[in-house]
Amino acid sequence: MKIERLELTEVPLRLKFPFRTSFGSVQDRRVLILSMYSGGEVGLAECVAGESPGYSYETTDTAWHVISDFIAPAVVGKEFASAEELLHELRYIRGHNIAVAAVEMAFWDLQARSLGVPLYQLLGGSDRPIPVGISLGIQESVEETVALAADSVEQGYGRVKLKIKPGWDYEPVKAVREAFPDISLTVDANSAYTLIQAPHLKRLDEFGLTYIEQPLAHDDILDHATLQAQIDTPICLDESINSPEDARKALTIGAGKVINLKVGRVRGFRASQAIHDIARSFGAPVWCGGMLECGVGRAANLHLSSLPNFTLPGDTSSGSRYWDQDLINEPLEAVDGVQAIPQHGPGIGVSLNRDYVERVASREAVWGAGR
Numbered sequence: 001m002k003i004e005r006l007e008l009t010e011v012p013l014r015l016k017f018p019f020r021t022s023f024g025s026v027q028d029r030r031v032l033i034l035s036m037y038s039g040g041e042v043g044l045a046e047c048v049a050g051e052s053p054g055y056s057y058e059t060t061d062t063a064w065h066v067i068s069d070f071i072a073p074a075v076v077g078k079e080f081a082s083a084e085e086l087l088h089e090l091r092y093i094r095g096h097n098i099a100v101a102a103v104e105m106a107f108w109d110l111q112a113r114s115l116g117v118p119l120y121q122l123l124g125g126s127d128r129p130i131p132v133g134i135s136l137g138i139q140e141s142v143e144e145t146v147a148l149a150a151d152s153v154e155q156g157y158g159r160v161k162l163k164i165k166p167g168w169d170y171e172p173v174k175a176v177r178e179a180f181p182d183i184s185l186t187v188d189a190n191s192a193y194t195l196i197q198a199p200h201l202k203r204l205d206e207f208g209l210t211y212i213e214q215p216l217a218h219d220d221i222l223d224h225a226t227l228q229a230q231i232d233t234p235i236c237l238d239e240s241i242n243s244p245e246d247a248r249k250a251l252t253i254g255a256g257k258v259i260n261l262k263v264g265r266v267r268g269f270r271a272s273q274a275i276h277d278i279a280r281s282f283g284a285p286v287w288c289g290g291m292l293e294c295g296v297g298r299a300a301n302l303h304l305s306s307l308p309n310f311t312l313p314g315d316t317s318s319g320s321r322y323w324d325q326d327l328i329n330e331p332l333e334a335v336d337g338v339q340a341i342p343q344h345g346p347g348i349g350v351s352l353n354r355d356y357v358e359r360v361a362s363r364e365a366v367w368g369a370g371r
């Protein structure tokens, strides 16, 4: 497939509520949408970089820079037979996985649309209901946290994840566990602790959590292995896994037992498939993480989540949870804790609301020939 044209569009999008984690709070998002054209088809992807370098060093602006100044000039006008070939062209770009992934994901969607098949088929998944969980940000009070967890349980979400940080961990988790003794409950620290706090983290063992997500440093696996040996709660790695090699090494040394797979963080679908397979060979389940995506990214995540080793509910909650006005035309709603894989057409199976996107876009860059 020859990449004839690429469009990168930035769209301001306000979350219904501020989302607070151990690394900061966000409400005003700047979502990047990539459109890739070939042979009359257009592939879509969302670039999941955040607005500030809190979760990853990548931001909306670094992704804009790397895509504009390095990736687009290297791929537009060129022919690629596969995602591997595309990735090979970009192999000299160290890091910046979120930027590279956006282009790789648009290529997969373009391929699937050109073949007239749903993306999950190309990825090796199957048409099955996708169990979904919900990620609850840090709240002002324990009462609010319990109330939000109650809403989530009522809506049928199959897992409730609480964001934690030092000073906001044992109490809210205890309160939610007491209110809901039987739900699958997890916590996500986004790297807010160090090994010195291992005895404190061990206290969470009493709540029978499905896992504790990324308690220690974003670039660590060694201390996670030490911690895992001291606590009963399985560790789920998020920030620490940026490649299939990271996954192999982490699982080899016992740094965790579960992986939160985010396509952007690991450089795209090809790497996601590899990490999925490596985790499976270790008997470690994976689940699909979220980056406060709009419908474009969520649709892609749902297709990926259909691969067989995605055995835990993902952070692919309803689009309406975050957005009054999503950027896609079709709703993406969880019903009784399950999302259907969107198949309103081939590829990721949703369509971009181009009228709206063009009306509110804050900037756009274009490479290659006319549409």
Ligand code: OSB
Pocket (backbone or CB within 6 Å): 055, 135, 188, 190, 238, 289, 290, 291, 292, 293, 315, 316, 317
């Ligand atoms: O650590 O999983 C995370 C959001 C932004 C950055 C990092 C994370 C998150 C979430 C939200 O937990 C998941 C979602 O999109 O619903």
Ligand code: MG
Pocket (backbone or CB within 6 Å): 188, 190, 213, 214, 238, 239, 260, 289
């Ligand atoms: Mg996480």
